[in-house]
Amino acid sequence: MIPEDKNTSEEEFIPNDNTSPEKKDSVEKQEQTPSKGRRDALKALAGVPIVGAMAYGLFKKKGLEDDKKKQIRDIFNTSGENPIATATQVDGPQIRVGIIGFGIRGKQLLRAAGFALPEHIDKLKEGAKKDSRDTRYKDYLEQDNLNIVITGVCDIFDTYGEEAVLAGANINREGTNGKMGTPPKRYLNYKELLAADDIDAVIIASPDHWHSTMTIDAAKAGKHVYVEKPLSWTVPETYDVVTAVKETGIVFQLGHQGRQVDSHRKAKEIIDNGLLGSISLIEVCTNRNDPNGAWVYPIHEKANPKTIDWKQFEGPQNRIDEYMSYMGKNGLMKYVGPEDRVQFSLERFFRWRCWWDYSTGLSGDLLTHEYDAVNQILGTGIPHSAASSGGVYFFKDGRTVPDVLQTVFEFPDFNFSMLYSATLASNRPRGKVIMGHDACMEVADTLTVKVDPGSTRYKDKIESGLIKPDVPLYTYVPGNSSVDAITSATELYFAQRGLLYSYIGGKRYDTTFLHIREWLECIRDRNKKPSCGIKEAFEEAITAHMGTRAYLEGRTMYWDKDNQEIVRG
Template identity: 30%
Template sequence: MKNNRRKFLKNLGLAGAATAVTPAILAKEAVHEQGRRIAYLNRPGLLSEEKTLKLALIGAGGMGSADLNTALQHDNIEVVAVCDLYDGRLDKAKEKWGDHLFLTKDYKEVLKRKDVDAVIIGTPDHWHKQISIDALNAGKHAYCEKPMVHSVDEGHELIRAWKKSGKIYMVGSQGLSSLGNEKARQLLAEGAIGDINYAEGLWARHSPQGAWQYAIPGDASEKTVDWDRYISNAPKQPFDPLRFFRWRNYLDYGTGMSGDLFVHLFSSLHFITNSNGPQKISAMGGLRYWKDGREVPDVLLGIFDYPETEQHPGFDLSLRCNFVDGTSGSTYLKLVGSKGSMNITWTDVTLKRNNHVEEDSFLKEKAKEMGGYEGRKKILPPTETVYQAEKGYKGAHYDHFANFFRAIRHGGTVVEDPVFAFRAAAPALLCNDSYFQNKYINWDPVKMKVI
């Protein structure tokens, strides 16, 4: 497996100098399997003197609004239009972002505007693919929330539209742009934990809102919500505010716990390991607590088999989601190798290594010269090292948008384009197929097809 690590280092541009790599160099030039560069994500003032980019937000709910707020923290970014199907969100948009905004319930009106350079797509999952394709065809750059598609069948169509468009398309699994992931990628490439053989990830939530129990506005009705447009690409249903405001609970619009949360863990794992994804997928779980009419489990376990490739040894992955967590909730990704392990969050990495030192013949001879003796104790390296983001770090979400805006302005590429994003989304979405069909799913991570 040393060969695999050597090839991985070569792909990163680190071969022959692994031990000399610094975090600054890695942050400057981290490269994933297509040879892309994540360049200068945190460089202050890089964009300050450049042309103003004009954005439109399509889907002004919680995540869409958070995306726009983060985007507006960057220099020379302006929002000119907002689209949403609920009157209350359009009214709030003017309060938050200004009276100058063009407001509409028809996203196609946004795409016709010549003053829109890029769109942020924060709609429910069942609209991601079509709005993305329409935006690319209209000549707009696009930032779309994960999981990019509502079903695996939609992936290749969107990838083709992106390639044809020549536009920048970024998917919003923001954590993969974090300092934590960059450091973990470096440490793995340098062999800090040896050869990876197992990984695990956890998302746990305990608050009602964390279980998708989003508030229902008092004025929710067919007068304030464009229900017909909302379900125009889904099975017909009478108006139901739960299906609109708590859409993640229903398979017609959402993708369950795996599409919401597993996809983040896949994105980070694939970035760190340079992987294309698993070849075998299985899932089980159940509806244990939130028996509120939802169609998806609130406890979900997934097991995934990753084949040996030039990028990494074969390894296994287990993922867990729990919306019935009686504790404070927690999130982490852990990689385990032959020499140690790493616990990874977006802001820190805890490296744990086996407490042993390999025999060094040179040091052994030197010890003899200095009066050493058989059985003399050695000085040992630390078994646990914690790497933490520097104070004032603006976060992965900010960095993700920095990558997006830089690519638009300089004709570059992004870390999470549709190919990378589909390889993270597909195994997450196939978890649902495994769960509901009660069977293993075989997946080709290179051709991106169900076998």
């Protein structure tokens, strides 16, 4: 279980308990002439000789510990500021929003925007009844009203489409017996939704192979776009979507909600202050050990050829032909199944992430979260090169994307490498670890810094005993909690990385809510810029494609900065 809510954010400093001989001598000399504080303490304890002596020993020790804490605070002199807005009322005109795709992520996105399925509210209420510490329903009711209305929904599976209508009408955040608002219109084709006059902006949560196409079409229709990661399915369309966003001037946000994680902000501050020293290696990972975490999602009982528009799922023939041509030119046809693409398959419809025909694999689906966090913290941009290895080693279910992957990205301009490693058949926890000459930092839902024994910067403090290298010097805990509902390995994975919640001023926020709110604020105030706009999206997409191409082609891929293209080694 992931703990739930704590009323205050905290920074915890864990000093070394040992005191050097020099420090002890200094303290003993000071004690020969009692200070006023010590005299007052002795006077207060004089009536109880033995207990008083013990109490004074604790009093003295506490004074020494407070002194050490102060010295360590001086070392890690970070701010308590948080630039993430915390307004409780969203001002400005109401924005009319449409959503395309209402599968797993689509439901989460619309819920974060304030529109949940009534049955989800029922579950939250039931959780609160069973445990008074479960405040998820209370937190959801108190979540800011984003001042939007859902006017259109689109999903090519009838059941999901009908659910989207119901969620969009749930303006009061109530359960199955609650009062609903005006239901949004359901569209059977996303282009019809984009043509509607009563839609200002769209949230896109379709499969990967539709992200760029739908974004381009939405931009050309004058709709602002929030699209789930990754930006693109293939390299060529990456450039097309950038062009469309820039030429139309729409407000674009890529769905990396990690941009709102408080520990990432603190990590950036620590690095910018040089407290880790020269960074040489970064390790990030994906470890999950659960069929759901490996994209083997349940197949809906109501799904069949009559309730699913399979032809629209596959896309028009010209897009399929373009993809086949792209894969053929790069000698990658062994990874695609042209015959399978035109045959109805429930497995492919619900588990599309398992095939390159629709997916971007581990690189686009999960590596991008880790890379975007590193790019946010360090401003790395696109790596110089990428080399990958791995394979389908555990899930022998016909998938073509690997379930084990390692990719090494080189950043010579920053003098470090970034290693991504993943397995979908082990739960061994590993966070993002940034290794510097003077200290290493692990970044997840919390942040921990340990000083390196070979540090130059902290050498004197290590030798004096003030700092013990094997004990965390600095721990930043944005928020703790006591109850949460983590229902799968996938949710646990995201929760541990801070991608479900962040704490601001002691209050817990859904990071997806914060990311959508930021996008809407930028639509209302064009002087504001999204934290994961088209520049960051392009960097994410190219990096992921370099890793994927390196794996598929079995060679190192390089980024040609002058010509802005990926080239083979």
